[in-house]
Amino acid sequence: MYLTRIISVQSFKGGTGKSTITANLAVTLAHLSKRVGVVDLDLEGPGLHVIFGISDGDVRGTINDVLQRSIPVSQAVIDLTSRIRLKDGYLVFVPAGHTLEEILKILDTGFNLFTFKNVLEELGKIYRLDYLLIDSHPGIEKDTLLAMALCDYLVLISRVDQQDLFGSGVMTEVAGQLNKPVVVILNMVPSSVNEKESKKISDRLTELFGLRVLTALPFNSDVLENLSMGVFVLERPKDPLTRRFTEIAMKMLEAIETGPSEEFSTTGRAAGSLA
Template structure:
């Protein structure tokens, strides 16, 4: 049974796309067929992590949403670009970075049901084991759809008051939408914080499992979104933490 995993955060800047790329890659490296869809249509960016250049993106999610082409035509085999070998597969459906395309989506919106149909079609056509959805931050009808159809919702938050309040709202919404499984991940935790105490405090506050705690990392910042961290630095503590979270997704 294929699994849909939404990676979401209430605010931008939490490292959501980095999380999505690293978790999807980690799962694909275990030999699974994995798809990633960048539904952050107003501000797409995950294609950079998978070394997919805009000029290589002949078709995007936008083309599918406008009825120009099937969603499968926008799926790129990025696994071959970053070192995922058989039997594992890694596909990305990027959103367009063309300013006129972004402006059109912001102006006209898109059919949310069509997006849902696209997810189903992608899973079936590419025979996916996992579909990761990189969402747009905040809460909107598009986000509600992603949350509602997810088998697992992974919420990313930083140790920050705005993130704490926003995550509380998102957790409540996810419960109302009866999401099947929710996990939390704390990102960009300052080195002076006691990570175990932080994890315990967050779990008690939200009543949900913290799947991983990620310290603020200069190594990750230095990579500057040019590649997937867990592939470039497989033995790094961050990569080990990504593996820990991926394991909980695969077991869930």
């Protein structure tokens, strides 16, 4: 059977950069010759289709249809390989339904763990994926818990905002119960927070929650000004931030493929106060 590693990208608070990082990491992993799949599981607020530049005409089905068992997963898959002009890698994307009707319907019906598990397994098998990235809705709710339960690795995205950092502790507590390896990416670190302070925050996360921080990405106005219209690493291949994404992807590959790894932690301690 094909070994597909499932990585769930989550955060406690919204707007931390999950979708942006998922899209950029997926493209970077594909550029590193990996076969990559991405599922938009933010069923309440889907957005990855915008970042990937998917138009309505490209969509033959959504993850909502698949989870409601009205179509096979292959019908919802969009092959992005040629769009990103890959030499060796491969990238497929499963969008979420973004009309009001679709969103309300899936909120009403929900979906079950076993259907979701089968869908992920099928995706991995049919497309021989090395990595399957799942973008999520923020916070603790049924879908994020299911994604956490089914993933092999959890990547938590957090700003250095105290609300986010505290929330990362809560997410880690759940991941710890599920025995999932977790790593944190700090994102949108303001320029006023220097490297020493950023390291102090990382150390505090380790001390309090047993969390490891993979990297700290700066706030970058070019990302914001891109208005989520496109994948940054594709649009600015020579930008220092693109290099940072390559470093993150390589660090993750090394941690996952050559483990046991120090990068991910499974200690999930009870969330406490950051103060």
